[in-house]
Amino acid sequence: MIIVQNNKHNSLFCFVFCLPFSRSGIAANCSVSLKGRSCLTWKDFTAEEIKKLLWVSADLKHRFKHEKQYLPLLQGKSIAMIFEKRSTRTRMSTETGFALLGGHPCFLTAQDIHLGVNESCADTARVLSGLCDIILARVSSHSTLEELDKESSIPVVNGLSDLDHPIQILADLLTLQEHYGSLAGLTVSWIGDGNNVLHSFMMAAPKLGVHLKVATPKGYEPHQSIIEEAERLSKKHSTQLMLTCEPTEAALHSDVLVTDTWVSMGQEEEKRKRLRDFHGYQITMQTGSVARPDWTFLHCLPRKKEEVDDEVFYSSRSLVFPEAENRKWTIMGLMVSLLTDYKPQMPTLKF
DSSP: EEEEEEOOSSSHHHHHHHOOOOOOOOOOOOOOOTTOBBBBGGGEEEHHHHHHHHHHHHHHHHHIIIIIOOTTTTTEEEEEEEEEEEEHHHHHHHHHHHHHHHHHHEETTTTTBBTTTOHHHHHHHHHHHHHHEEEEEEOOHHHHHHHHHHHHHEEEEEESSSOOOHHHHHHHHHHHHHHHOOOOOEEEESSSSOOOOHHHHHHHHHGGGGGGEEEOTOOOOOOOHHHHHHHHHHOOOOOOOOEOOHHHHTTOOOEEEOOOOOOOTTTTTHHHHHHHHTTTTTHHHHHTTTOTTTTTEEEEOOOOTBOOHHHHHTSTBBOHHHHHHHHHHHHHHHHHHSSSOOOOOOOOHHH
């Protein structure tokens, strides 16, 4: 059943797909192989493929962190890390993770290479294909990633673009998997900007049985094509999808409250207007008062106080620092999966 309701405060429509679901979860498929694939958006990945990535990530985390094993799975391999935008978590997780696996990370900024300036993106892709084994690119335009992927003969990973941030969502999902023991049946509420991180959530969450509620100010909704695809996925995977402009409506009966920066890199000139438009969207304990009793909080960082107050951010409900650490284990899981035929040793996860 599909319910379409007009929000009384504005013209944004609220879509709710009310379909049956199960919280029991299913195991990941060990036979899934991702070797040689690129990762630009979760739209290109099936439910089983995402589950396999989470399983590999959890397995590597257990073997490295808890069992103190030495696993040079990427020995002799190198990664070109192209960064048009600065980062703490993406750079550190990729560099330390790839090195821990025995590989060699090469960090490249706009001052280090000629991407799209003195050398075409296509030529850069061809050159790097002969010099390394995989490319991670953190770029302004998603089209840059698509061209790199089209012209390279090695896997390309989206480290962030204006459209998607898939590696962040992989870490978020692993964090929730660890905390709740299962993903299927969870309700995640996004309260904030309809940005690239949300886009990735919308492409992955329904495939894992996660219900998604989205509250954005009018004019800051997710991209229409993302909404349409998320609606289709919600129907296919029997999950719920809600779009609204009311933070409290989104938070109601939710397991997880999520937000992100309201002013992304490149939007600094819009800061004053954005802060005004997002008034009332700060996540506080009052926001969480209508959520489930055991609700938790996620933020991909860096965080500003207008997005979430200190009481929530530094509370026991906040999973932001385990979430940040999991950027390392999930990027390791992704790199190992794209470059090898690794099979996890730990029992399959329940999703």
